[in-house]
Amino acid sequence: MENSFLSEFKKRNYFNQCTNYEELEQLMNKNKIRAYIGFDCTSSSLHVGSLLQIMCLRLLQKYGHQPIVLLGGGTTRIGDPSGKEETRKILPEKVIEKNTKNIENVFKIFLKTKNKNTKPIFVNNYKWLGKLNYIKFLRKIGIHFTINKMLSFDSIKIRLDREQSLSYMEFNYMILQAYDFLELNKNKNCSMQIGGSDQWGNIVNGVELIKRHSNKQVFGLTTPLITLSSGSKMGKTEKGAVWLDKKLLTTYDYWQFWRNTDDEDVLRFLQMFTDLSLEKIEELKNKNINQLKIILANETTSMLHGKAAAAKAEQTAKNTFEKKSVGTDLPTLILKKKQVINGINIIDLVTATNLSNSKSEVRRMIKNKGIKINNETVESDKFNILLNNFGKENFLKLSHGKKNHVIVKIN
RNA sequence: GGAGGGGUACCAAAGUGGUCAAAUGGGGCGGGCUGUAAACCCGUUGACUUCGGUCUUCGAAGGUUCGAAUCCUUCUCCCUCCA
Numbered sequence: 110m111e112n113s114f115l116s117e118f119k120k121r122n123y124f125n126q127c128t129n130y131e132e133l134e135q136l137m138n139k140n141k142i143r144a145y146i147g148f149d150c151t152s153s154s155l156h157v158g159s160l161l162q163i164m165c166l167r168l169l170q171k172y173g174h175q176p177i178v179l180l181g182g183g184t185t186r187i188g189d190p191s192g193k194e195e196t197r198k199i200l201p202e203k204v205i206e207k208n209t210k211n212i213e214n215v216f217k218i219f220l221k222t223k224n225k226n227t228k229p230i231f232v233n234n235y236k237w238l239g240k241l242n243y244i245k246f247l248r249k250i251g252i253h254f255t256i257n258k259m260l261s262f263d264s265i266k267i268r269l270d271r272e273q274s275l276s277y278m279e280f281n282y283m284i285l286q287a288y289d290f291l292e293l294n295k296n297k298n299c300s301m302q303i304g305g306s307d308q309w310g311n312i313v314n315g316v317e318l319i320k321r322h323s324n325k326q327v328f329g330l331t332t333p334l335i336t337l338s339s340g341s342k343m344g345k346t347e348k349g350a351v352w353l354d355k356k357l358l359t360t361y362d363y364w365q366f367w368r369n370t371d372d373e374d375v376l377r378f379l380q381m382f383t384d385l386s387l388e389k390i391e392e393l394k395n396k397n398i399n400q401l402k403i404i405l406a407n408e409t410t411s412m413l414h415g416k417a418a419a420a421k422a423e424q425t426a427k428n429t430f431e432k433k434s435v436g437t438d439l440p441t442l443i444l445k446k447k448q449v450i451n452g453i454n455i456i457d458l459v460t461a462t463n464l465s466n467s468k469s470e471v472r473r474m475i476k477n478k479g480i481k482i483n484n485e486t487v488e489s490d491k492f493n494i495l496l497n498n499f500g501k502e503n504f505l506k507l508s509h510g511k512k513n514h515v516i517v518k519i520n
Numbered sequence: 521g522g523a524g525g526g527g528u529a530c531c532a533a534a535g536u537g538g539u540c541a542a543a544u545g546g547g548g549c550g551g552g553c554u555g556u557a558a559a560c561c562c563g564u565u566g567a568c569u570u571c572g573g574u575c576u577u578c579g580a581a582g583g584u585u586c587g588a589a590u591c592c593u594u595c596u597c598c599c600u601c602c603a
Contacts, residue, residue, distance in 0.1 A: 365556080372557045399555060430556055469567060470549085477550040477563065510550060 112137045114172040118330075120387055121380045123165055125306045128316050128329040136300065136328070137174070141226065144169055144301035144330075145177035145293055147234070147286065147308075150185040150208040151200060154354040155215045157366070160382060161332050163219045163353075165303050167384075170220065170227040177230045177299055178216050179289060180209045183238030187282050189264075189311075209233060215353050218413060230297060234289050250288055253321045254314075259283065262310040283311050290315030294327055301328040335381070337374055353413055360414040361438040364422035365512070367406035375401050383408035429514055433484050435506050441516045442507075449519055452493035455480065458517065464509040474509065481508040 112134040118124055127133060136142060146162045148155070155163075166176035185205050200208075213231055220229045259265060262283065265275065290312075293299035302312050312329035319327050351366050352358040370378055375398060379390050385408060393401060403423065410419035425436025442462045444453075459471045459480060472490050474480045480487045482498060483505050496519075499505050504518040 369556060372555095375557090397555095398557075402555095402557085426556080467567075468569090470565090472569095473564065474550065479550040512556060 110134070110138055114168065114174065117172075117387070118165070118168060121164075121168075122377060123161065123168070123332050123381065125331040125333040126309060126329075127331075128313060129326075132326065133301070133328045133330070137172075141173045141175065142301060143175045143177055143230070143293075143297060143299045144303055145179050145232075145290075145297075145299050146303045147179040147181050147184070147289065148212055149181050149189065150205050150212060152350075153208050154211045154352050154357055156350040156352050158350075160353065161335060162303065162305065163216070164382060165332060166216075166220060166229065170224075173227060175227050175230065176220065177232060177293060177297055178213070178220075179293070180212060180231065180233045182206065182209045182233040182235035184234055184282065184285055184289070186235070187278055187285060189279075189282050189286075211354070219353075232293065232297070234285075234292075237292050238285055238288070246288075250284065250291075250318070250322070253318055254284055254287075262314075264307075264310055283314050286311040287314040287318040290327070291319050291322060294319050294323065294325065299327075301330060303330045303332065306331045306334050337371060355414065359438070359440070360410060360418045361422045361425055363413065364406045364410045364419060364426065367409045368402050368426060370402055370405060372398055375405060379405055379408070384412070435504070435514070435516050439506075439514050439516050441518055443518045443520050446496075446519050449494065449496055449499070452495050454490075455482075455487050455492040455494060456490055458494055459507065459509065462507060462515040462517070464507065464513055464515055479510050482506070484508070 114137055169176045222228045290302050304312050309331050316327050316329050319325050407419050422438050425438035428434045428436035456468050456471045459465055465471050475487055475490045478486050499519055504516050506514055507517050508514045
């Protein structure tokens with residue numbers, strides 16, 4: 110019989126592969142289960158690249174299952190070779206610990222924490238990996254892995270085929286991840302691991318380890334790698350990562366990220382990254398594409414920054430792009446009156462904002478007609494801003510290209 | 521430990537004494553067209569500049585030379601092969 114969680118999982122395009130779909134269906138129909146996803150702690154927070162996994166955890170909650178968030182404090186000390194062409198740099202322990210805390214906070218926003226039965230369980234694998242005894246580990250766990258098999262996994266094979274070096278440390282990564290699953294199965298009664306498609310090998314290892322070690326059946330489920338219709342990986346923009354963190358990316362910029370989605374991706378993203386029901390999305394389908402993008406931006410932004418903040422961002426975008434005016438969410442630079450009274454050179458003004466920090470770049474921008482004050486192109490890099498450039502309300506809008514605007518105010 | 525190959529801008533990659541702030545492609549940025557889309561076209565892509573130039577950059581430090589990304593020495597990192 111079809112399982113409601115899995116069927117929605119599929120319909121929302123989260124599904125890539127499963128170790129044993131039919132039996133997983135049976136299990137999930139019978140019991141509420143615990144499932145985990147592991148997160149790497151290599152950066153100071155999470156970005157949109159991890160959003161799909163987060164959505165999976167939310168979906169588990171929706172159907173009454175309980176997510177386990179595994180923070181890879183231990184495995185990050187080793188470095189996952191999957192999909193990497195080179196050994197990645199190993200971070201100092203202090204940084205990893207700090208990252209771990211920040212990342213945990215992201216989940217506290219996205220996941221529901223009130224319901225006792227579905228609230229997320231946070232674990233850090235450093236807790237058990239950090240105190241492993243090498244000999245005991247090899248005897249207990251190592252015995253279940255054959256080198257022959259390990260060499261056949263993509264993450265290893267690709268490196269070897271390309272004759273790129275792979276350290277022994279990294280080679281052990283998959284065993285550690287498999288061990289994590291075993292640990293969670295034993296101590297937290299966790300019966301499923303979810304992950305990106307690049308984690309398939311690591312996940313299968315865990316499933317097999319548990320089979321051999323404990324003779325228990327557990328499951329692995331993977332999500333596809335999301336690419337934009339342009340073919341590039343999701344989550345990185347010109348300006349850097351799209352962080353799921355207020356401190357690292359403003360609400361307005363986050364909203365804009367979603368608003369700027371390619372036409373081709375909009376429906377898919379509505380399914381993947383919003384809570385809108387599939388029926389609702391079906392209804393919306395025929396709406397104007399730009400309306401859909403606004404809905405997408407509002408839904409995704411509300412989830413992270415709250416409804417009110419999202420509405421503010423939307424209003425700011427409306428003012429900025431439709432009315433060619435300004436909105437409260439635009440970044441603001443405040444100047445003292447005496448700084449302006451004798452005029453400020455345009456280059457100095459632009460570099461004082463976060464629009465640019467290079468004078469050469471600003472000169473270039475002016476030459477290419479990309480700098481505007483109150484929607485009027487600045488023609489010369491000798492242009493001086495005077496008090497009368499600020500309107501009655503003592504502010505002006507400074508634009509860098511079409512999408513980047515800053516309000517400059519006189520105090 | 522031994523033998524080779526290599527480190528050039530955001531990335532890939534050319535350049536092996538002057539014409540090199542460094543070809544070309546991708547990416548980025550800006551403009552045009554549009555819808556804050558895609559595709560396409562054009563411009564631009566080290567820093568500073570009084571727009572004359574000036575300064576810094578081809579793994580690092582020295583050296584040869586009027587002149588070095590290019591030649592020499594030492595160091596360093598990466599890769600391959602052998603042990």
